[in-house]
Amino acid sequence: xxxxxxxxxxxxxxTGQRVTLRCSPRSGDLSVYWYQQSLDQGLQFLIQYYNGExxxxxxxxxxxxxxxxxxxxSELNLSSLELGDSALYFCASSxxxxxxxxxxxxxxxxxxxxVL
Amino acid sequence: xQTVTQSQPEMSVQxxxxxxxxxxxDTSESDYYLFWYKQPPSRQMILVIRQEAYKQQxxxxxxxxxxxxxxxxxxxxxISDSQLGxxxxxxxxxxxxxxxxxxxxFGKGTKLSVKP
Numbered sequence: 001x002x003x004x005x006x007x008x009x010x011x012x013x014x015t016g017q018r019v020t021l022r023c024s025p026r027s028g029d030l031s032v033y034w035y036q037q038s039l040d041q042g043l044q045f046l047i048q049y050y051n052g053e054x055x056x057x058x059x060x061x062x063x064x065x066x067x068x069x070x071x072x073x074s075e076l077n078l079s080s081l082e083l084g085d086s087a088l089y090f091c092a093s094s095x096x097x098x099x100x101x102x103x104x105x106x107x108x109x110x111x112x113x114x115v116l
Numbered sequence: 117x118q119t120v121t122q123s124q125p126e127m128s129v130q131x132x133x134x135x136x137x138x139x140x141x142d143t144s145e146s147d148y149y150l151f152w153y154k155q156p157p158s159r160q161m162i163l164v165i166r167q168e169a170y171k172q173q174x175x176x177x178x179x180x181x182x183x184x185x186x187x188x189x190x191x192x193x194x195i196s197d198s199q200l201g202x203x204x205x206x207x208x209x210x211x212x213x214x215x216x217x218x219x220x221x222f223g224k225g226t227k228l229s230v231k232p
Contacts, residue, residue: 002160033219043207045219056219088159092220104151105220107161 025093139208
């Protein structure tokens, strides 16, 4: 158990709908990362938040957005869903320290999204 | 942009034997970090081992060790005394920073089967 939790585990929805994925980082971790794993694209970085602020963006679609709240949990919002958005969405967290060489990203169990 | 290549989509090893998974990467950075993550059928992403580019000594974690060749941009994973529980997808990943201040860039993965 990495200490990172994600809800829900599974989500089935229809095209055009909007969903929210939730992530609670390990206790004390300030950074949250979102990744998408699909059969054709592999594992791709979407976005990173650090202590409530967006720090880096990857291949995140404009239909997708995220935020990190004061209690450090994060939500990934996916809207106008398409069939191709079906994937496993991972959240990872880390605790940046003065010596960043000590830090590692720990992954949650993922949310499997199926768009029908 | 940095890239990570895993040229072996699938590998097989006999239980108790040794297997090596290959990974090459491309970067113009001099300071970076490399990781191997394991993804068993449960889909959980589990950190196996990490290597800091500034360290010449290869990282080891119990039965897992790496062969890091910085000039060749090669980062292979050796699994000794293979066990049935080692069967999984293995992903090589790169980060510009310590894994906490930069997102991970993943290879496509190698599926490892372990034969009893």
